[in-house]
């Protein structure tokens with residue numbers, strides 16, 4: 027484990043391409059996905075290196091409900107890099123009725139399937155749409171001076187992982203894990219405040235460990251009183267759709283774990299419980315000292 031982190035640390039200072047290069051390459055990839063080209067054109071600049079870049083380019087993998095958003099967002103605050111969740115980009119596009127929300131995405135015979143329909147059914151959006159949203163997000167971030175990223179929800183297929191590999195180096199891939207029963211309960215308990223946008227969870231989880239694994243307990247993450255009347259549930263957080271998303275994960279996204287495992291970049295992390303138990307342990311395996319980062323940010 028420690029060796030893997032050292033590998034990440036020694037490569038992170040020299041591996042980052044500029045964000046604009048990555049976003050441009052992703053747009054090119056999106057265009058090439060539109061015409062369904064079989065191979066992604068090799069980016070001739072992908073080996074160029076910014077020696078001054080000392081930032082992280084991490085990916086968070088894990089099933090729906092595992093907590094990718096929670097831990098990626100905490101780490102992004104700690105490390106001073108943006109947390110980019112493709113699920114959020116998709117939902118923002120739908121909320122703002124952006125151009126991609128009106129784009130017909132899949133042809134099934136003569137049926138047109140729209141973005142909202144795909145997301146609400148728990149299915150994967152086309153690579154073209156995801157790459158467009160991601161490259162736009164990276165571009166606008168760079169204009170604001172952002173560097174590095176923690177990606178959450180991308181890549182979700184081996185094809186997406188291959189495209190990402192073509193455009194930049196990923197330093198570390200964190201694979202969060204929880205038993206399936208816990209995942210379903212967590213998704214069903216998820217609530218969002220429609221006003222402030224914060225995430226909460228009303229589920230009280232206490233699940234016996236299987237095959238000698240320890241018991242998992244998670245206290246609810248209740249909203250403050252001002253949010254209680256404004257809570258909404260994601261349309262894709264129903265039991266049937268969560269099960270569909272899980273089955274798509276096993277089918278399409280689990281091979282991404284193998285993709286990064288074979289590159290020695292995968293850090294497996296079994297969550298021991300809720301945030302109070304899991305956060306310190308995650309920092310420990312990542313070899314990060316929270317106080318040190320907070321002090322250096324304040325200096």
Ligand SMILES: Nc1ncnc2c1ncn2[C@@H]1O[C@H](COP(=O)(O)OP(=O)(O)O)[C@@H](O)[C@H]1O
Pocket residue numbers: 089090091112113114116144145148149150151152153156178179180181182183186262271
């Ligand atoms: N990389 C991606 N590829 C295809 N579809 C995606 C991707 N990221 C997000 N989506 C779409 O957005 C939805 C919500 O994503 P997300 O918030 O990451 O959900 P989850 O809780 O299932 O991890 C997905 O079910 C899918 O329709």
